[in-house]
Amino acid sequence: AIDISVTPFTNTLAVKPLNLSVGESKSITVLYIDIVEHNMAIKKQTYTRLEDNVYRFETEDGIFVANIEFDTDMLVKKYDSLFERVYCG
Template identity: 40%
Template sequence: MYSHYCWEPTDAVGFEDCAVAFTPSLRADGLVVTVGSDGDAARVRYRVRTDEEFRTEAVRVDRFDVGGRDDAAASASLSLAVDGGSWTVDRDPVPELDGCVDVDIAVTPLTNTLPVRRLGLAPGESETIAVAYLDPRTLDVSRAEQRYTRLADETGDGGRYRYESLASGFTATVSVDAAGVVRDYPGLFRRVRSPPLE
C-alpha cells in the first residue's frame, strides 16, 4: 500500500509528491516541479526500488522539458541498476560507482530515507558511506562520500541526523519521522503532507 508524502523546496517555488510503499522493501514514485530564483526550472519523475535491507536495486529518472511547440515531453531519461554491488547506467557498466549502496537524487529528500533505514544508527553513532549521486537536471551520475550521524533524540519521534557531504563540506541537521522519512531538511526541503495515520 502506497502512502503519499509531499515536500516544498525552501529555496525555490515548487512541490513534490512521492508515493512510497514499505513492503518491507521500499518502492517510491515521485514527481518534482520547481522553479528557482534564477528561473531555472525542473520537472522530474523518479522511481526507486530497494531490497528488504534498503539497498538500492533500481532507479529511473525522467526529465521533462517544454519543447518548441509548448508541449511537455520526457526529453531525457536515465536508468540505474545494481547487481552484486556493480552499477550500470542505461545498461553500461560504471565501475566508478561499484561499492555504492545508496542512491542520492538531488531534487528530493526521499533518498535520505535509504541510509537512515539501512544503517540503523543509535544516537551518537556515525557512518561514512559512498553513494551514487544523481542530478536529474543534468542527468549526471557520480560517486560521492557522505556521513550520517544520529543525534540525541529530543522529539520522541524518528530522530535527527547530521548529514555531511564530505566533498563540498555541506552539512545539515535533518529530522525524520518513525519511518525514517524526512520531515525537515533546513535550507532545502520542508514536508507539507504526511500519511493520515502517521
C-alpha cells in the first residue's frame, strides 16, 4: 500500500481491501511519501473499524492517531482536523 501525505484518497486504497468488521483492527505496511518534507519511508499503520463508516488510523509509534469517516463508496468524508470533503456548486 501507499500513503501520500497531502491526500486522504490513499486511506481509501488502504482501508477498502481490509474488509474489517466493526471492532476489528489490522496493521499494514505502507510506503509513506511525505510531500512536504520530500522524503519516503516504509511505515506500519493500523486501522480499526469503530463504526460502519468510521475507522481509527494509528501510526506504529502511536504519535499520530485520527478518526476517518468514509461515505458508502469508501471515499473519505472527514479526516479529523486534516481533511473535510466540501461540495461545490
